[in-house]
Structure formats: structure tokens, C-alpha cells
Amino acid sequence: MKSLVNTISNGIVRENPVFRLVLGLCPALAVTTAAENGFWMGLAVIFVLTCSNVIISLIRGVIPSKIRIPCFIVVIATFVTIVDLVMHAYMPEMYAILGIFIPLIVVNCIIMARAEAFASKNSVLLAAADGIGSGLGFMIAVIVVGAIREFLGTGNIVLAGTALFGPTGLGFDPAIVMILPPGAFITLGALLGLLNTLQARSAARQRRVCP
Amino acid sequence: MSYILRLAAVLGLITVVAAGALAYTNQLTAGQIAAQVVQAKEAALREVMPDAIAFVAQPEALAEAQAKDPILQDLTELYIADGLTGPVGAAFGVSVTGYGGPVDLMVGIDKDGRVTGVKIISSAGETPGLGAKIKEASFLGQFLRKDASAPLELTKGPASGDRQVQAIAAATISSSAVLRAVNSAAAMYRSLAGGGTDRLAALKLQGAQQLFPAPASIMEDPELAAQLRAQDPDLEGATDLYWAWTEDTLTGVAIAATGKGYGGPITAVVGFGKDGNITGVVLVDLAGETVGLGTLITQPRFINQFPGKPASPLTVTTGTAGPGQVEAVAGATVSSRGAVEAINNAIKLYSKLPPRN
Numbered sequence: 001m002k003s004l005v006n007t008i009s010n011g012i013v014r015e016n017p018v019f020r021l022v023l024g025l026c027p028a029l030a031v032t033t034a035a036e037n038g039f040w041m042g043l044a045v046i047f048v049l050t051c052s053n054v055i056i057s058l059i060r061g062v063i064p065s066k067i068r069i070p071c072f073i074v075v076i077a078t079f080v081t082i083v084d085l086v087m088h089a090y091m092p093e094m095y096a097i098l099g100i101f102i103p104l105i106v107v108n109c110i111i112m113a114r115a116e117a118f119a120s121k122n123s124v125l126l127a128a129a130d131g132i133g134s135g136l137g138f139m140i141a142v143i144v145v146g147a148i149r150e151f152l153g154t155g156n157i158v159l160a161g162t163a164l165f166g167p168t169g170l171g172f173d174p175a176i177v178m179i180l181p182p183g184a185f186i187t188l189g190a191l192l193g194l195l196n197t198l199q200a201r202s203a204a205r206q207r208r209v210c211p
Numbered sequence: 212m213s214y215i216l217r218l219a220a221v222l223g224l225i226t227v228v229a230a231g232a233l234a235y236t237n238q239l240t241a242g243q244i245a246a247q248v249v250q251a252k253e254a255a256l257r258e259v260m261p262d263a264i265a266f267v268a269q270p271e272a273l274a275e276a277q278a279k280d281p282i283l284q285d286l287t288e289l290y291i292a293d294g295l296t297g298p299v300g301a302a303f304g305v306s307v308t309g310y311g312g313p314v315d316l317m318v319g320i321d322k323d324g325r326v327t328g329v330k331i332i333s334s335a336g337e338t339p340g341l342g343a344k345i346k347e348a349s350f351l352g353q354f355l356r357k358d359a360s361a362p363l364e365l366t367k368g369p370a371s372g373d374r375q376v377q378a379i380a381a382a383t384i385s386s387s388a389v390l391r392a393v394n395s396a397a398a399m400y401r402s403l404a405g406g407g408t409d410r411l412a413a414l415k416l417q418g419a420q421q422l423f424p425a426p427a428s429i430m431e432d433p434e435l436a437a438q439l440r441a442q443d444p445d446l447e448g449a450t451d452l453y454w455a456w457t458e459d460t461l462t463g464v465a466i467a468a469t470g471k472g473y474g475g476p477i478t479a480v481v482g483f484g485k486d487g488n489i490t491g492v493v494l495v496d497l498a499g500e501t502v503g504l505g506t507l508i509t510q511p512r513f514i515n516q517f518p519g520k521p522a523s524p525l526t527v528t529t530g531t532a533g534p535g536q537v538e539a540v541a542g543a544t545v546s547s548r549g550a551v552e553a554i555n556n557a558i559k560l561y562s563k564l565p566p567r568n
Contacts, residue, residue: 033339059225067218071225078229082236089243092251099335154340176381179340 011133018141038146042139050131057127153178259319259328263292312336318396342385359397362474418493419465422482423455448556470552475499505546
């Protein structure tokens, strides 16, 4: 049980796919024009990541090493297509919001990376935990980036139709560049720099504590 | 060898299972997805024409109108909206290219020629916070009650007058995509309502008669025109063919064709003499051109460049015209190009005519 919790928290903090492993940058840059987009995208990725991790872990004994990549891709693409069809049929508003980004999950490096680095080498339960953890880490990352970009770029954050800061926002003139591509790079770069600094400081403190 | 077979077998098995799972999911969801699309469309129709109680799709009428006028290619659907006592208007499905992909809209126009509603059905490629604002009522509301009898214009500043709509700041491309869509719907409406095509047909015949006045008599030849157009899709801009007979001799040919002007199609009738040169050009429809600028193409200094030119494609220049060129009207280059496009389409059909004595 402890190792399950450990695995999940690993995906969220120590090996956060976006902020620590620097994977899955395409959706992290493209989808994050609004915080809400990040939430729904994150949910789709958690589902695909967990399911594909489970299946790959289940069949890890029979996949020959030489063709493991095509096998992973077939599994991942199948789950992404299932998510796409189910969302289109039963969650049309969410589907309309995410649009092209759902099929793009197939080429999301995070899923391939976790399949190769973890799921193909661990038990089903651990693989599932890793899927949930990495997916949550991705979702938190894109929500944070999306919230920053949306707030600075439009002056407000809109969740489920309601504007968090009131109908007129906080009254400052938003920097539109934040919701355009340059803003994505600026935000992500700044966050990575901040997290790297924090990690370096915490490592330095740990060294001082140990004799 | 058997190692390769094992690889193939494992991969094949995985793909077969995957295909099975996908086929099963598809079967489960296909009906629901199709129902979603229909529901979204019906909701859009009701939203743009709130007074209607039923909508009747008219795919044949749409295809017919699109065959006659290539400018209407953006339209995807046509519905006649019926109220309690009869038709109350029409709804048009339009698909245009926006900033980052297609934008699908539904436009409603009532039988008085006023826009009753514009709804964006999908605009996934537009940037949130910028182009995506075209979905907001503050932008789309500007189109309500606008007259569909002439094209609308986009301005960056506040709209002045009934023909203008203000674009969304920093989202000009998305805004002008919506404008093009509404103008296409209005053009389709005009061609449906008030016998618009009959009026145009009369004007074209009049143009041919102007080019070959009495004692010549004009004979329309729709069968040959349709036959040549069916054989060559390149000829879709040329719409009508007229023979000019004086007594028993063929004195010339007049061809009506359209080109893409500034705010709509430009229809021209071009006369060709027995020597194979252009005898004259009459512009019969330029409703979309800006009054005072684009409409200057009817002036002699532009129109009189054509008589005497041989029947081979012409280009437009803004400087002094050389052989095979005509000079554009200053400040109306797009309208000039549209007129020359129509004339070139007429020339194309002329060159395909079978030789006659």
C-alpha cells in the first residue's frame, strides 16, 4: 500500500511529467490558454495513461522487446480513440472545448515514456498507480500554467461559465501576449526556473543538515 | 525465421484485439454521436430563427444555386423556415476558413430580408480570449436586423451606418470570417428571394443586345453552354452563351460570366466579333462593389480598354497597360480584377466553342 501511495505522489511531485521530466510540452503549451481546458485535458490524459499502463503491464510478459514500441502505440492509440468516441457521444460540450487535442494525446510523450520506463517493468497495481500519479501531475501542471496565462492574458479566470474575479475582473489591462504562443513559453520557462531553484535550495539545505 | 513469425503474431494479435475493442466502442457510440450532431443543428436552427416551427432542408435548390454562382461555395446547407401561416424565412449553414481552422455557422434571414440570428456552431481553431470571442453576443448581436440586400463591411472602429459591423479588437481574421459567412448567406438569400435570378437573366440578355444592336437579333444557347461547362470544370465561371445573327449570317457571340469582386460576384457580358476580337464589355451586376470606388469599373476609361483586344486571357496592372493587359481603376484594384476575371472566364468559354460558319 505504501508503495502505491509513494508511486502516486512520485508522479505528482518528484517526477512531475511537465515540470520535472519536461515531457508532454505540446499540450502544456497549446492547451493552456485557459485553466478549464487544462482540467478536462488532464482528465482525458489520466484515463488514457492509467488504462494503457494497466494493459501494457498485463501483457508485458508476452511483448517481445524488439517490437515493444509499436505494441505500446497500438494500445495507447486504441484508448485515445475510445476516449474520443465516448466523449463525442456523451460529453459533447467537453468534446467541443478540447476538439483536436484529444487525438493529440496519442503523441503525448508522457504516455509513451511511462509505458516504456515503468509499466513494462512493474506489476499491474503499481503501473495503475503510476498512471494515476503521472496523470494527476500533468493535470496539475497544465491547470497551473493555464490559470497563469488566462489570468494575465485576459484579466480573469472563467471556470464552468463563472468568472472567478467578477464580470469585469480586477480592472487591469491584460497582456494579450500571455494567451498567444510566446506567453506559453514564457510561463513554462519561468515556472521551470522557479521549481529548479526551489529544488536546488532544498537539496543544499539537506546537505547542510546531514553530517 | 520463427522468431520473426512470433514477432508478427504478437503484434498481429494485439492489433486484432485493439481493432475489436474499437469496433465495439464505435458501434456503441455511433448512434449517439449522430444524434448529437442532429441535435446541435436543430438547436442552432431554432436559435437563429425563433419564429419558425419547422425547417425543411433544400439540398437540390442549394446545389442548383451553387452551380450557377460559384461565389456561394461556402454554403453547406439550406433550410426553408416555416411558421404557422407559411414560410417565414430561411436558414443557411455556412462553413468558412477562420484563423486556425474552419468556422461553421448558422445564419437566419427572415422573409423581409433581415438577419434574425447568427450562431457559431464550431470555431475550435480560434484562439480563446481573442478569436473565440466571435461566439459572444456582443459581436454576433451586431448582425441582428441587418438588411441582407447588400453585403456588409467590417470596420476596426465603431460601426457607422447600417452596412457596417465592428470587428473584435486583435481578432480581425476571425471577425472577417464571420462577416464572409453572413455575406454568403445574404447572397444566397438574394438569389432565392424576389426572383433575383430572373432579374439577372434579363440583365444579361439586355447586355448581349447592347453589344450587338439592331438589326442583329440575339439567340440564347443554354444547351451548348451547359454541354461545354459539363465537359470542362474550368469553365464554371462562364454562365450563358448568346449568338448574334444578322439575317442569315452570324455576326458575333456574347458570353456572360462571373468573377469574384470586392464584396460579391461581378457579372459581365463580353461580345466577340467574327474576327475573334472583343467587341465590347457590359457589366450587368456589381452589387457588392463599393459605391464611388469599385463601381468606377463601369466608367469608359476602364471599360473601353477591352474592345479590339484579342480573345486571349488578360491580366490587370496598376501601371500602364501593355499588350494582353488592362489598367486597373485607381483605388479599385480588387473590383478591376474581379471584372477581368469575369471577362477571362468568358474568353475561356469562347475559345472552347466549336467552329461555325
